[in-house]
Amino acid sequence: MRNVAIVGVGISRYGYRSDSNLAELAWEAINEALNDAGAGVEDIDTYIVGNTGVWSSEPLPAVVIGEYAGLQPKNGIRVEAACATGLAATRTGYSLIASGEADVVLVVGVEKMNESTTPQVVELIGRAGNYFWEFENFGLTFPGYYAMYATAYMKRYGATEEDLCMVAVKNHHYASLNPKAHFQKRITVEECMSSRYVAWPIKLYDSSPITDGAAALILASEDVAGKFTDSPIWIRSWGYANGTSNLSRRSDFIGFESTVVASRMAYRRAGIDPDNPVKFFDVVTVHDAFTIAEIIGMGDLGLAKRGEEYKLVREEQTYIGGLIPVNVDGGLKGKGHPIGATGVGMIVDLVKQLQQRADKGRQAPISKGMALAHNVGGTGHYVFTAVLSVDKP
Amino acid sequence: MKTVILKLKRFLDGLFEDPLKLVDDVTDSSGLPVVPDQKTGDPIWVDVREIRMRYTIPIKGVYPYIDSLRKGRLAAAKCRSCGKIYFPPQKDCPRCRVSDMEVHYLSPEGELVTWTVINVKPLSFMHHKDYVVGIVRLRDGINVLAWIDIDDPAKLDVGVRMRLVVDKRPDENYITYWFKPA
Numbered sequence A: 001m002r003n004v005a006i007v008g009v010g011i012s013r014y015g016y017r018s019d020s021n022l023a024e025l026a027w028e029a030i031n032e033a034l035n036d037a038g039a040g041v042e043d044i045d046t047y048i049v050g051n052t053g054v055w056s057s058e059p060l061p062a063v064v065i066g067e068y069a070g071l072q073p074k075n076g077i078r079v080e081a082a083c084a085t086g087l088a089a090t091r092t093g094y095s096l097i098a099s100g101e102a103d104v105v106l107v108v109g110v111e112k113m114n115e116s117t118t119p120q121v122v123e124l125i126g127r128a129g130n131y132f133w134e135f136e137n138f139g140l141t142f143p144g145y146y147a148m149y150a151t152a153y154m155k156r157y158g159a160t161e162e163d164l165c166m167v168a169v170k171n172h173h174y175a176s177l178n179p180k181a182h183f184q185k186r187i188t189v190e191e192c193m194s195s196r197y198v199a200w201p202i203k204l205y206d207s208s209p210i211t212d213g214a215a216a217l218i219l220a221s222e223d224v225a226g227k228f229t230d231s232p233i234w235i236r237s238w239g240y241a242n243g244t245s246n247l248s249r250r251s252d253f254i255g256f257e258s259t260v261v262a263s264r265m266a267y268r269r270a271g272i273d274p275d276n277p278v279k280f281f282d283v284v285t286v287h288d289a290f291t292i293a294e295i296i297g298m299g300d301l302g303l304a305k306r307g308e309e310y311k312l313v314r315e316e317q318t319y320i321g322g323l324i325p326v327n328v329d330g331g332l333k334g335k336g337h338p339i340g341a342t343g344v345g346m347i348v349d350l351v352k353q354l355q356q357r358a359d360k361g362r363q364a365p366i367s368k369g370m371a372l373a374h375n376v377g378g379t380g381h382y383v384f385t386a387v388l389s390v391d392k393p
Numbered sequence B: 001m002k003t004v005i006l007k008l009k010r011f012l013d014g015l016f017e018d019p020l021k022l023v024d025d026v027t028d029s030s031g032l033p034v035v036p037d038q039k040t041g042d043p044i045w046v047d048v049r050e051i052r053m054r055y056t057i058p059i060k061g062v063y064p065y066i067d068s069l070r071k072g073r074l075a076a077a078k079c080r081s082c083g084k085i086y087f088p089p090q091k092d093c094p095r096c097r098v099s100d101m102e103v104h105y106l107s108p109e110g111e112l113v114t115w116t117v118i119n120v121k122p123l124s125f126m127h128h129k130d131y132v133v134g135i136v137r138l139r140d141g142i143n144v145l146a147w148i149d150i151d152d153p154a155k156l157d158v159g160v161r162m163r164l165v166v167d168k169r170p171d172e173n174y175i176t177y178w179f180k181p182a
Ligand SMILES: [Zn+2]
Pocket: B079, B080, B081, B082, B083, B084, B093, B094, B095, B096, B097
């Protein structure tokens, strides 16, 4: 297996992008990543498109984007793993290089969610679980699935709706410092608390928005990475796992077993102590599709003791300067959640963090040289974790 | 309109009638189905084609369990070889690699594990008032996800005793199952 470096990153502006179609949005990120790597499309051996689709009109996004970006006749395919599509696509690109199949791979995650109406998007994401047994008769929604975790967690550990809102306040704060983020405004706990319920106890301000966006990476083998950059960021390890499709087949609703399994796999492969991963990372992303997801994710990843995650949030220990900076790009909550782009966008920001070129006001201090990305598909249905490092493995 | 099937179709037709009428008028007068985006004013091409999806889902492998709803019972599949109970029911036991299941009627009694209230509904459920969805652990140790019939969800708590009802859902008029506080 060869080591794989990230040698260029690019990201579109996230938001309500009625100005761009799928291919244009993808190109916005691809062009920036190519510029960042000092590369051209001729350097790309093959490409992976992360896109969930269904709400947007093009059923063959990899072909449409390949033609638009001048990549044809190079081969590219779509990879899909619900909201974990981005890291799933990145893992596939990584494997092509690690195995020796390719030297340079473009990974682009893109989603155009606003080609459909909000009620249609609510319907389509609500089906992301077990369609026949849990949607057909019971009409669950994406916040509804997470709300069942929120109810169980809050009842068991005494966390409050204000605690959940504090996650939203933090992530909006960092989003306001990220010019590419969907939301550019800070919010208060009071504003969050007075927002309407979408799936009790989850409120609108606990929820990531319906976002259009794209993010891209240029991955290169250790043999050719030096051709593009002097400061590559290395993909140190991967972890991945799945949960049951039916939520009813899970035993408790206070965390995702899939995140526990995936993170321990990544930690073991990177030599990280699973009992104290915090001391290995300068900065992490925790998949915050909803505020409760960031809280239980911290426990699942071992970044906080189970049941005490919300106390770290209360004490502002997940801000820069605290115990562990979490989602300082604004997270899904503030930066936005363009499904297929989200995981790729996490990597884009962690690379910039590790290279100490994040936007003013949201650069975490880098001393350990390692970062963690955590990308969840559905409600713990898919989980991918990636450890990035400044030092070559 | 005896059941939800035609009722929902007409509801959705009605929902899209007015916005599409506008696009139809604009297309007729301007020659193109192009309208300004409601939020940004950007020109948007409104798809002139509509896709309607209604899946036909095979249930032969689990028919005994579906059919048991007509008898007012919720059934799981129990592997005759290893005794494992599967709910939702399935035809095959991947542990034993055999497909020899028997109908196991689930206990109608259990305790609430967790719940939510669906306030913002999917398109195909928009004709309903806010509904409560919960997961109940039945006496058999099996979890079942279903609606909870309760006027005031504030009365719910973890561990509240629940009773399963199998019947035609009011308004929708097909047999499904839900919980009521016991
Ligand atoms: Zn068996």
